[in-house]
Amino acid sequence: MDSKRRLPPPLFSARCRACWLVAGVVVLVVASFLSLDLHLAAFASSESLASMGRFVREFFPPDLSPSFVGRVAAGAWETLAMSALGTLLAVLLGVLMALPASHARGGARAGMRLLLNALRSVPELVWAAMLLISAGLGPFAGTLALAIHTSGVLGRLFAEAVENAPPGPGAALRTQGAGTVRVYLYATLPQVLPQLMSYTLYRWENNIRAAAVLGVVGAGGLGQLLMFHMGLFQMDKTATVLIAMLVLVALVDGASFALRRWLTR
Incomplete structure (x- = not known):
C-alpha cells in the first residue's frame, strides 16, 4: 500500500508551473530552429569541412618574431589597462548610484533604476562606436565604453x-541621529563590501574579454591588432594575437578566482 501511495510524480502535470515553463522553452527552441534558415547539411558537408581545415592550417605556425611579440605584448597591456580603469570608474559610479537606487523614495528611485537599465542595456561595442565620434580612435573611447556599460551593471547589483x-x-545609527549617507558609509557599506568586491572582480573578468573585442571599432588593444591582421589575411600574426588573448584572459580569470576565494574565507 505504501509503495502505491509513493509513486513518482508524472513527467507532466497541468498544475505544475515548472512543467509549463519547460514546455514553453522547448516550443521556443523548436520554433527558433524552424524560423532560422540554417544550412546544417551544407555546414557539415565534406567540402565545408575541407575549407575549414585549410583555414585552420593557415594559422600555423604563429608569428613569434621578437618585434611582433613586442607589439602584441603592448596591445595586451593596453587591453588590461582599459579593463582595469574602466572597471574602477564603473565601481565608483556604481557605488554612487546604488544608494538612491535602493533607498530613495518615489520618482527618484524609479528614475535611478531607469538610468541603470539604460546604461547596461546598450552593449559596450555600441557605446564605443558612439564615443569614437567624440573621443576619437584609441583606448580612451574603449575605456569610457566599458565604464558606462559596467556602471549600469554594477549599480544594479x-x-x-x-x-x-x-x-x-x-x-x-539612526537612533543616534545619523543621516542616510553616514548610515550607508558606516553601517551598510562595510556589511556588503565583500559581496561588492566579488561582483567587481567578476565584472573585471568580463571586461577583459569585452576590451579585447572593442578593437573591432578602433578602440585599441588586442582587438585592434586582431582586426588589422585578419583583414590583411595575415593568419600567422592573427594566431599570435589570439594566443595572447587566451593567455591574458586565463591569467585574469585565475587571479580573480583566487581573490574571490580569499575574500569569502
Missing part, C-alpha cells in the same frame, strides 16, 4: 546588495 543588507546596524 550594488543596489540589490544594499537592499538585502541586515538592517540592524543601520537602525542603531
